[in-house]
Amino acid sequence: MASMKMTAAQVARKVIENQPLFILDVRNGDAYEDWKIEGHRFDYLNVPYFHLIDGVEEILHALPTDKDVLVVCAKEGSSQMVAEMISEAGRDVYYLEGGMKSWSSYVEPIKVGNLTGGGELYQFVRFGKGCLSYMVISEGEAAVIDAVRFTDEFINFAKEKNVEIKHVFDTHLHADHISGGRHIAEETGAIYYLPPKDATEVEFEYTPLEDGLSIKIGVSKLEVGALYSPGHTIGSTSFIVDSKYLLTGDILFIDSIGRPDLAGLAEDWVDDLRQTLYIRYRELSEELTVLPAHFMIIDELNEDGTVAKRLGDLLIENHGLNIEDEAEFRRTVTDNLPPQPNAYQQIRQVNMGKVSPNHEEQIEMEIGPNRCAVR
């Protein structure tokens, strides 16, 4: 029997298409508990590879024969070793090419919808880390919002679509992942915008992203408008695209809300978060489709793989938007918070331009889930 490679792109297909998959994760228990590949119909078994050096007989009975079995490890080596042992024992088996490292890096652009005058809006889903980036396309021009660090994904996509990236925005100074925004702007000659209140310590030139700023993409009236919406950070800014979509950054997610503590100022920013979620967003049309910068759990994905939901529905269903009592709200977003994202302080330094880690160091920093939310 054979042991075969499966790519991160093939795994992403299984997530989007709701296919079953059995994952034998051979990383150590802590790493597995902290972060794994999530799918609607995925089953799991975690046995560290160092338990399997002498043989896989003990786990063979636990591997199903009616669905694909994928062995996963951090970088590939261990999963390949274990997969070869399983195949020698007479079973078909896959191992993940590049391991969790490549799963963390995989990004898939999915169309969210059409915009005025033939425009299009794409969501770039980074399944492994739960990051969501956006590209607004209209009449030969494009704007990119909250780009992750894989700048080629965006630049090549723009080439395929035959559009020129003119504007690059970050809704806030990210703490969970390294932004690709500044580098895309440098490569394409686009303007890079950042909220000035988040940029007090940055060591590069940027254009201030101010409340009320309105940008036209293409020659028609397709507008991307900025709405100051602090709380996750003091500068956090949302976008309204074509009067149809509300890009909320890390303020409002589908099944959770932003956490205010990643810059160390939770107590100060709680009131801003409350104001944004309970006053500013409530003044907007309930028909807007909310597009956040993250998802945390696989249930937040729609059937087509996108992460999007009507604001009116979130106002009813999202627990974080339904805490009447202000003191309770304060407790919810400041007490018993989940662990912070891996290396979040270093990542903020990178996004401020203060340090420039190499490729391997960037991968290490971004290991694990995003953890930007409070449920």
Next chain:
Amino acid sequence: MDSITVLDVKGMSCPMPIVRTKKAMDTLSSGDILEVHTTDKGALADMPAWVNTAGHSIVEQKEVEDVLIFFIKKVEK
């Protein structure tokens, strides 16, 4: 005095550092110490986890210029 054996697996990536460590440990006697040199950062979590399940013990662990060094004492089950 128990003997110390040095195993150099610098430059090797996961799973080889642990696989080689296990094989080397199999050749030692109870009480002997294996000194493992590895540059694989994954060993930081995996080596103690493996040593623990194998029933041996890490008597010392240090990092010298990006090389992780483990002193593992063999404990016969």
